[in-house]
Amino acid sequence: MRVFDFDGTIYDGESLFDLYLYSARHDPKVFRYIAPVLRYAVKYKLGRATLEQMEYGVGKMTEGYLTELSRSKRVASVEQLVDDFWDRYYARIKPWYQPESDDVILTASFELQHQQGQEVPRAVRSGRRRRRVLHRLEVRPADDRHGPACVHGQGGHHNAGQVGNSRKQHNVTNNERGIHMSMPLDLYVIRHGESEANVIVQAGEQGDNSLYTQDNVTVPDRSWRLTATGRKQADCIGRWLVSQQQLFDRYMVSPYVRTRETAATMALPKAKWEENRVLRERSWGEINTITKDEFKNNYARNWNFKNTDPLYWRPPAGESIADVAEDRVHNILTSLSRKSDSESVVMVTHGDFMLALMLTIEDLADEEFLHRADSDDWKITNCTCLHYTRRDPETGRTSKRVRWEQTARPVLDETTGRWEVKVEPWREFKRPYLSNGDLVDVVQAVDPHLLEYYGK
16 A cells, blocks of 8 residues: 655645636635635744644635635536646646555545534535545545554544544544545456458458558558447347346447447447547557558568567557556546446447556556467457456455456357357455565566676
8 A cells, every 4th residue: 555645746836726726717705715815824834823723724725715716607507627637737647656546545634514404515514424525535544444544634644443433533634635546446347349440450460461552551540330240249249238237327428430439339328429539559660551561672671570578569650568568548547447347337448458457457468468468369250248346256245456357258159050148157366575585586487688798
């Protein structure tokens, strides 16, 4: 478990102050709250007010500010305003921070009090429901249901196990609550069905370059349709998915035509798909529409890297698997942890994106990824579904981290001519940790390249 401060450490600035300024653009009336807040802050700095007095005063101003926003005709809802704020300001999360599911993040926002019977906006009440709307991250109260956690309070650091479950303990102030990054309970990730581009590439790999016509090589990668086989695969995996779960909380799809067509053909009941460019295909850059021979002849050195280092190899002007994992996969996982905690999510995407997702969620070592990339057993064929879950398949108990995966893929039954789903057994995975000896073993498995400099 890792513990971080949020403002000034993970976030470049003071998020509550930035949210205040952002909300003032929507309703300038909230500017009237800034003078009292500054007055309390100056008094505290000059030693004329205690920390408790400043917290109480600023908390009252914050309550008034949020109440004003909740009643403003210029603001649809406080929740929507906060969502819009983070869409704009999320880039201020410092790039060094990569969230992990058991992270605890400390925030020093103030307790918001209200009189009995007084209307309080949802953003204020949400603290009592154990959810910090302002940061769009899950709040885990420090109670023994979630195990020990380090939280910051007025009196220093406390072990979360010391906090009881009584009603009285539910009034823990906001700066005594940690922000816990979590993930969906179930995540179904599906590759699109066979596309026209797949047919062209597969024919080329077998020595038939006849489909690399001038018309075909100028088709944008986003525009390829599914083949008849691809539609059957999508229908097959869709029926299987409905048999597993009728409805989902969130439906996400890459904006490419082949993924859109796959999602539509799956025909999931009452689906409301949101397109997300983060889920798009890995960029193949300058080699996207050329034959294998042209690639080898025109980019000989890059071709060699492709075969020797598939994880970090980057096509000319394209993306490596590592690029996709570190940039786009982390982006989507952060979005899921903020918006889809404990929900069920289905997404339709592309094969290499799924490899990058597997690399990231399962914390694969480079060597393990290379093994899987070279094995037919791990191949992500068209309409393969990776089902990741935090629920133990045997006991039904949930884990804080995603720990189990089951693969399902459509397979053509040659005897009946029908597509059927082949489901692999559940497998459990855990984050690998290496001792010094483990690291030595990994290093010793690689022969030195310059023996004269290696020594004895």
